[in-house]
Amino acid sequence: MSYDLELLFGISLLYLLILFLVAHLTDSGRIPERWIANPWVYVLSLGVYATSWSYYGSVGFAQREGFQFLTIYLGVTIAFLLSPILLRPILRITRDYQLTSLADLLAFRYRSQLAGALVTLFMLLGSLPYIALQIRAVTTSINVLTQEVPPQVLALGFCIMLILFAIMFGARHASPRDKHRGLVAAIAFESLVKLTALLLVGLFALFGVFSGPGDLGRWLTANPEVIQALYQPVREGPWLTLLFLSFSAAFLLPRQFHMIFAENLSLKSIDTASWAFPLYLLLLNLAIPPILWAGTRLQLNLDADYYVLGITVAQGPSWLPVVSFIGGVSAASAMVIVSTLALSSMSLNHLLLPARYPDPGVDLYRWLLWGRRLLIAVIIMAGFGFYQLLQHNQGLVQLGLISFVAVAQFVPGVIGVLYWERATRAGFIGGLLAGIAVWTVTLLLPLLQASGIIQQGLDLAPLRTDMGLSHWPFATFWSLACNGLLFVLISLLSRQSSGEREAARACASDTAIPATLEGVVTAGSPAQFMEGLAQMVGQETAELEVRQALRDLDMDPDEHRAPELRRLRERIERNLSGLVGPQMAHIIINQQLAMDSQAKTALADSIRHMEERLERSRSRLQGLNADLDALRRYHRQILLDLPLGVCAVAPDGAVVIWNLAMEVMSGVGRDQATGYKLETLPAPWGGLLAGFADSGDEHIPKMKVTLEGRPHWFSLHKASIPDLGSSRLEEEPPAGKVMLLEDLTDLETLEAELAHSDRLASIGRLAAGVAHEIGNPVTGIASLAQNLRHERDPGVIDESIEMILQQTRRITGIVQSLMNFSRSGSVGTDYQSFELHEIVDEALQLVQLTRAGRKVACVSNCPPGIRLSGDRQRLSQVLLNLLTNACDASRPGDRVEIFAFQEDGEIQLEVMDQGQGIPERIRHAVFEPFFTTKQPGEGTGLGLSLVYKIVQEHHGHIEIDSVPEVGTRVVLRLPGTPRDRDEHNTSQPNDQP
Amino acid sequence: MPDPQDIRRQKEHSLLLVLLALLLFASPLTFWWASGHHAWFLPYLLWLLLILAGAWLQVRHRRHEL
Known part of the structure; x- marks a missing residue:
């Protein structure tokens, strides 16, 4: 059975159009976002790992090397099982610092444009044979189906279709930092297609070529050597080398790095992928042995690399070879598209931009977009050129493994990223150069020689024989040994720059301590940031990038705080890193948004920022x-x-x-x-x-x-x-x-209430005296008024009226004193200057209303002219409380005297009594609230504590001298002249709502 | 925000799984199962065992997170 070339070309075209449709429907939002964000879509998109090598080449690999073909997937399984230790930390770094490729990561870690350029060049060199392999797989599969050599234009057409797809769905945005959901959906679709196709071919092998598992079992029993042929190479071949190579390829191949890290939408996806992706690979490989045995049974005259097609052509239904062919196209196209996108991004950031940075007048976004598109075309066409140069005598696996050994050269560098902070730029570049040199000598030159591109290479066979190593272990061992050794030695002998140290700290997963942001940005506002950046990236780009960073940080456009501006600077650098690569972004930021080296910053400035970062990185x-x-x-x-x-x-x-x-x-x-x-x-x-x-x-x-x-x-x-x-x-x-x-507001209010209560309590105690004092003049007034009724003498009447008025003035005075004393005023608001003797006289008048006060002689020795500044009412309360205590402590007939004088601007007021005194043991407690020696109901225990507090408020001092059974002297010292009082003057400027 | 203890546990489990993988596929045990006296699908079974262990730990970890 054979097929028309035109039919196959039409089918390929139709398939690629379906791919376009899937990508377009996703990008236009017609496929729900939740479907695309589903971890299983991410898992399927990682299936880009399985290229035409896996799809076609695994059968040939299994025929030649038995179960060693499984190493290519077992190494990946180990890498994904190590996800929390290996993949998650890389994902964290690439997300935090907007790194989109391995070249970005290594250039960021080693702060070196040269490192980025070297990685990119080597990636290009290592990937071209791999891209060529995909083109060859498609053309050879057409050859198998049509039984004729396909024209070169067919391969060219295939490449042009891939260029168009990659440009339309992989380079939609100027920046690779934006996710390409359409691309992810299309690659996931491709993975599903190739898995389905391979499983269908496997099922056909089992039930079509054999008559089911029973028949296969009988055939295997009859041909035990076929099982031996699978197991034998495991014991003798380069099993461990292949395991290691696939382990490193699992995340270092450009397409793998791109899909795992650059297109990742959530951490949950990578957790699911840690087991689901190996499961996908297992399912994909389950069909390989039955297909191999089916081809063997059918005795196909065909390279085993193409048994997947061969058995369906030989014996299958007519639709199955087409399905099988589409699976192959799917595997090849996915690899070429994603690899090219990753390589174009690397080439743009690390080769094109450093070599020819666009003029600030040019629209940077547009320049980057078209630069990336041009590079996509150039890389795919370079792959096509390589395909044409290569002789078709290299197996699919050989071409793939050359790329695997190439990317394994980045393993030491990645160890430096994740685990070895001491690794230096010089060590990395030195090691990588050594690795590339050995790789070139041991693998590339023999490939070019075998393809007839060069005539003579080095003959390494004797050396290999001496060491007892086969081709792949020999190349892998020596390239990595030289690379690793130089990496370590040079790193130990060289020193890191400060930028490198900072990047190393940021990358090392176990020491994820956020760096402090030191220094002050010379630009003082986001507007000045735009002006500075515009000189390098153009006005429009500068404005968009600064606005984007402000949005990312939820920051005000008028922000001017130094720590916030440092955050903005850091954010812009990260965003630019996603646009032009980390090293170029670093250069732009350092040139255009310089730090003021003279400005000194304190740790305190960074506290908020550090705390935010610590909150984010706590789990690490x-x-x-x-x-x-x-x-x-x-x-x-x-x-x-x-x-x-x-x-x-x-x-x-x-x-x-x-x-x-x-x-x-x-x-x-x-x-x-x-x-x-x-x-x-x-x-x-x-x-x-x-x-x-x-x-x-x-x-x-x-x-x-x-x-x-x-x-x-x-x-x-x-x-x-x-x-x-x-x-x-x-x-x-x-x-x-x-x-x-x-x-203190609540406390102040409470104290005011207590003081008022104390005054009311005092008034209660005064009540009897008040009644007596008011009763006498009232009786006198009543008598005088009665006499007036019969009195006709005008002189006597006038005299009586005058006496009545005198008595009413006396009553008014008593009532006024009580009113003054008892009113509830706001605390600390009634400061005024007044004569001291006025409040002393008032207090004496009040205390004489008390029962105790009437029994003692209260004498004032307070001369007029001493002026006091303060709260008149509260100071009256002080005097009344002191006099009440003195009278209470005095025996009938004793004297209570008040002395007052002014000295050095200070007023001293003394209240002396001849009472029983205060015992030494309780003297320290008399100013405490609720402390009293009186009988219950006679005192509240608040009197002296209020006195103490009011005196303190007036910046005064109070002392007590007491000798039991002799008397007590209470000495008050108050500032006599008005002075700046904190509670008054300080509050004035702020005394507003 | 995942608990640091959970993450540490996840890393430990990951290491244990890889040790199991190395035991199965990169140790003298590999030569035992590759001796050729076993069913052809034995490597697939061992591989599946590893994957199921990984899936089980992942599901367990996620439940713990919830």
């Missing part, structure tokens, strides 16, 4: 790092949950910590405060806190702030934070300040 911290992070979080939580307001500021006055209590007290959210200068905070907090931070005071006991029309009181503390990074703590300026705010 282990061991001591995880413990330290737990400790950090514990301390941070203490600060956040502290019932006191905590506000820490950097040396430049920018807020670093603003805890929850601070948010509640001030009504200013953390986001509105953190990173901003204190003075820019909403009123009244900006001026209040900035003033306190700049003042020399370390403590303000009470500060009044009016919030929403209501007075609030706060106590403020301040301390400097030493720079712990400095070795000379005392000499270095502090790393910032921390301020604590305590809300």
Whole structure:
């Protein structure tokens, strides 16, 4: 049975059009996003690993090397089982730093454009035979089906179709950082097609060529040598070498790296792939032995590489060879498309851009897009050229394995990325060059010689024989040995640059400690960022990139805080890395968004940023790092949950910590405060806190702030934070300040209520005296009024009226004193200047209303002219409480005297009694609230504690001298002249809602 | 945010699986099953065993995460 060339070409064309349709439907959103984001689509897209080598070549490989063909998939299985240790860390780095290829990753880690260029060139060199292999597989399969040699134009047409597809669905965006969902869907579809096709051929082999498993079993029993032929090479062949090569190829081949990392949509997908992708490979290979045995049974006169087609052509239904052929086209096209996309991205970033960076006047996005498209065409055509150069005497597996050994040369470099921070750029480049040299001598030159491209190569056969190694182990061992040895030796002998050290730290998975962002960007706003970048990438691109970074960080376009601008700079570098590669992005950023080397930054500046990064990377911290992070979080939580307001500021006055209590007290959210200068905070907090931070005071006991029309009181503390990074703590300026705010409003209100209660209690005690004092004049008035009824003498009437008025004035005075004393006023609001003797006289008048006060002689020795500044009512309360205590302690007939004088601007007031005194053992407790020696109901125990507090508020002192059975002297010292009182003057500028 | 302990456990399981893989496919045990006295599908069975172990651990890990 044979097929027309035109028919096969038409079928290929139709298949590729279906592929176009799948990609188009996905990109246009007609296939639901949740389907594309499904981990199984990702798993199937990884099936790009299975190329025409797997599809066709595995049968030939199995015939020649038995079960060794399985190593190509068992190595992949091991690599995917190691996903949490191997693939996830690489995925993290590529995501965090927007790296889209292995060249990007290695150039980023070793901070070297040369490394990127070298990796790209070697990848190109190693991949061209592989691309050529795919083209050859398609043309040979046509040859098998048509029984005639296909014209070269057919291979060319196939290549042009692939170029078109790759450009339309793989290079839709200027940046490879954007995901290509259409491409992923199409590649997943291709994987499904080739799996289905191969399983159908396998089933045909089992039930079509053989009559089922029973027949196959009997045939195997009759031909035990075929099973021996499968097992024998495992014991004798390069099993371990092939296992290692496929292990490294699993994630280092350009197409694999692209699909695993660049097109990954979620971490969950890679977890599923860790077992599902090996399962896919197992299913794909399950059909290989039956197909091989079917071909053997049919005694096909055909290279075993093409038994997949051969058995269906020989004996199958007419549709099956077509299905089988489509599976082969599918395997080949997927490989060429994805490999080319990955290689074009690498070539653009590491060869074309460094060699010919576009003028800033050119639209960079457009330039990159067309550059990538051009490179796609060039690479596929180069593969086509290589295909034409190669003689067709190389097996599919040979061409594939050459690429495998090539990518294995990156294993030492990747170990440096993930696990060895000490690895240097020089070590990597030196090792890689050595590996490339050995690879060229041992594999490439013999290939070119075998293809007739060069006439003479090195004869390494004697050396191989001496070492007892076959072809592949020999090339793999020597290339990797030279590579690895030089990598280690040169790394140990050379030094890393600071950029390299930082990149190494960022990459090392076990030490994922985020780097601090030091320094200040010279550009002071996002607008200035745009101006700077425009000089290198053009105005439009600069604006788009800065806006994109602002969106990514959810940052305000007017942002001017230094730490935030450093974050913006870092974000732009990452985004640019996805656009032009990490090294070029690094160069652009360093040139156009330079850091101010003179500006000194503190650790405090980076705290917020570091905390955000630590939060993101918490799951990656282990061991001591995880413990330290737990400790950090514990301390941070203490600060956040502290019932006191905590506000820490950097040396430049920018807020670093603003805890929850601070948010509640001030009504200013953390986001509105953190990173901003204190003075820019909403009123009244900006001026209040900035003033306190700049003042020399370390403590303000009470500060009044009016919030929403209501007075609030706060106590403020301040301390400097030493720079712990400095070795000379005392000499270095502090790393910032921390301020604590305590809300005293509730306490103040309570105290005001207590003081009022105490006054009312005093009035209660005065009630009897008041009744008596008012009763006498009232009786007198009544008598005088009665006499007036009968009195006609005008002189006597006038005299009586005057006496009545005198008595009413006396009553009014008593009532006024009581009213003054008892009224409930706001605390600390009635500061005024007044004569001291006025309140002394009032207090004496009141105390004489009490029962105890009437029994003692109260004498005032307070001269007029001593003026006091303060709360008149509260100071009256002080005197009344002291006199009441003195009278209570006195025996009938004793004297209670008040002395007052002024000395050095200070007023001293003494209240002396001749009472029983205060015992030494309780003297320390008399100022404590609710402490009393009186009988229950006679005193509240608040009197002296209120006295102490009021005197403290007036910046005064109180002392007690007491000698039991002799008397007590209470000495008050108060400032006599008005002075700046914290609670009054400091609050004035902020005394606004 | 995955728990660091979970991630560590996942890494440990991954290492154990790879040790099992090396035991099956890169140790003298390989020469035993490749001695040719076994059914032709034995390597596939061993491979499947490895995959199922990986899948089981993955499902277990995901349940733990939930």
